Amino acid sequence: MINTRVAVAVHILALIASKPHDDLPSDYIAASVNTNPVVIRRLLGMLKKAGLIQTTAGKAGASLTRDPADISLLDVFHAVEPKESLFAIHDNPNPHCPVGKGIQRALDEAFGVAQDALACKLSSESIEDILHQLFDKA
Amino acid sequence: MINTRVAVAVHILALIASKPHDDLPSDYIAASVNTNPVVIRRLLGMLKKAGLIQTTAGKAGASLTRDPADISLLDVFHAVEPKESLFAIHDNPNPHCPVGKGIQRALDEAFGVAQDALACKLSSESIEDILHQLFDKA
DNA sequence: CATAGATGTAACATTTATAGTTACATCTAA
DNA sequence: TTAGATGTAACTATAAATGTTACATCTATG
Secondary structure, rough: OOOOOOHHHHHHHHHHOOOOOOOOOOOHHHHHOOHHHHHHHHHHHHHHOOOEEEEEOEEEEEOOOOOOHHHHHHHHHHHHHOOOOOOOOOOOOOOOOOHHHHHHHHHHHHHHHHHHHHHHHHHOOOOHHHHHHOOOOO | OOOOOOOOHHHHHHHHHHHOOOOOOOOHHHHHHHHHHHHHHHHHHHHOOOOOOOEEEEEEEEEEEEOOOOOOOOOHHHHOOOOOEEEEEOOOOOOHHHHHHHHHHHHHHHHHHHHHHHHHHHHHOOOOHHHHHHHHHO
């Protein structure tokens, strides 16, 4: 199971996007997410490093660097998840066994195909889509 | 990142499929995977519970219950990964915040789409495909 | 310019999942 | 009967995720 960072980061970005004219302190965001403000600031740091938001030390609030429609869930995923492989593969299979020798490459290939499909879908969903889900009455 | 159980389980099944006439003891499989035999037996237990293999207590070896072409990586995934959701979602977002109130449902929806795409690809790859990757010369 | 309130970040604590290990009851087959 | 397996419980070790405390530093304002 993938950690909650992706979910929380989307929550944060949706919150910022939903109040573009307010400066939301990390305490406020933390109250919405229901966690510690430092957890929020850590994630804001990662989102900033990924270029998705802008902040100023000492000054409350964070702002999106681009339109919510142009921030995909894949962007968010990559911002908060450093590992490039979704599936872990065991180390040091026996190189003297025909299966052990080639299994890592075979798994890389097979898992890669699946991961690409996941990434493709994530790249087609945006923060704006999340906002619509949140606020558009069915 | 997803645990190594899926990778190891595929390794195990490929090994069994590659030697259909041998009874491979868990010690042998463990030597190929490079881990402890009990780890292998645990995974064999899960694969058996999922109906992918057959074993007999006290008797060496496990056999596939169906053709390698009919065992998909999605089957393996579900056999060793009990959680139905790939992405974790944080608990107890603030219900008094408009974003907090609806975020879980929105994320469920968004992540579900991506997870379905992943599952689709995994279901289209079989143990037989892995064997081909391992043994067919390019 | 002092100060209240914010960010940025290090350091530590807690919890949980994963993986490895030991031990042993039980079964199979020779 | 006995050697060699499986099945499984129980314990250990390790790592990752999350929560928390503390504090340096910055911003804006009276």
